[in-house]
Amino acid sequence: MGNLMRGGSSTDKVNTDSSLKGSEDDMVVVLQDYPLPEISEPIYRMGEKLRLIAQEAYWWRVRSIQTQKENYIPNSHVAKVFHGWLFESVERQKAEELLCLPGNRVGSFLVRESARERGLYSLSVKHRIVKHYRIFRLDNSWYYISPRLTFQCLEDMINHYSDFADGLCCALTSPCLSGMTPPSDASPGAPPVVMRRNFDWKKIDRRQLVSTDSPGDNMVSYGVRNSIAAYLSFSGNDSAQTRAESRKKKRKSVYALPENGLGNIDYDDDF
Known part of the structure; x- marks a missing residue:
């Protein structure tokens, strides 16, 4: 070359x-x-x-x-x-x-x-x-x-x-x-982590889980309620059949190490 x-x-x-x-x-x-x-x-x-x-x-x-x-x-x-x-x-x-x-x-x-x-x-x-x-x-x-x-x-x-x-x-x-090498300090824009108080899921009204216009003091966050509502909507439409078909389509991923000319050059030294 x-x-x-x-x-x-x-x-x-x-x-x-x-x-x-x-x-x-x-x-x-x-x-x-x-x-x-x-x-x-x-x-x-x-x-x-x-x-x-x-x-x-x-x-x-x-x-x-x-x-x-x-x-x-x-x-x-x-x-x-x-x-x-x-x-x-x-x-x-x-x-x-x-x-x-x-x-x-x-x-x-x-x-x-x-x-x-x-x-x-x-x-x-x-x-x-x-x-x-x-x-x-x-x-x-x-x-x-x-x-x-x-x-x-x-x-x-x-x-x-x-x-x-x-x-x-x-x-x-x-x-x-x-x-x-560890970072010198934390990223400046990292949002704070807020811990919500513990509560019993069994005592939550189902209407609170799927409603997206509940008051701001609802025990379940707006994002979680949106996700649950979307999941319940999706799971009502032949969810069992959909999941079965999805499982059939799954494929395994295999990672192979490269073999680019292994052994073509190997000037091994002693120092």
Whole structure:
């Protein structure tokens, strides 16, 4: 398929490691519970995302996205994350542990940089198992997983494999842990929940249930009365026969995992 270029000139493309890791606030992900559960109740759990406030030698000051509270954590317990999917210095086994956390679905992925050698990348994808693909780099700094398809930058590669599996185990769906970040606060327009007093349904006059013009202090809400009236009207017209015919028309839904070229590319690595 040759080199893939997404709109814009080549000068607009990002093709250096330094530019990949700039232009956004520093985010880190917790790689293991801290402190360990056998020591005390953990302050931070594996997979939790934190905002990096300051790097102070071995200890980093971080802020919880969920609680907004600040604290310190050893830098060995966290990894920087860029663009939501580029994880710095994460080993293969730790990538599998992160992708297997609840909230990640089929197609969840991350690109991890080798902890042993900077500039070496792998793509890890959750499928039936976690699959790993070595990302190679040409002399001109273009990237590829399959030699037949090269990309000027990692963003282009992720964009392409999000649209097409193209030899991977499946298309990429969402960055690892993206579904695990809790909302900062409740939606401002959420209506209040009002609890109605308990009452005995047996003591309700049937005329109150089907009437749509009852007084506002009726024990049954206007919406419920409308629904009941509509149901009673519908159920009076050969309801038994209608329900029987409806049951015959039901069909089972079956979800099958994609098989897009499974095994066509599998550059498994050891770092």
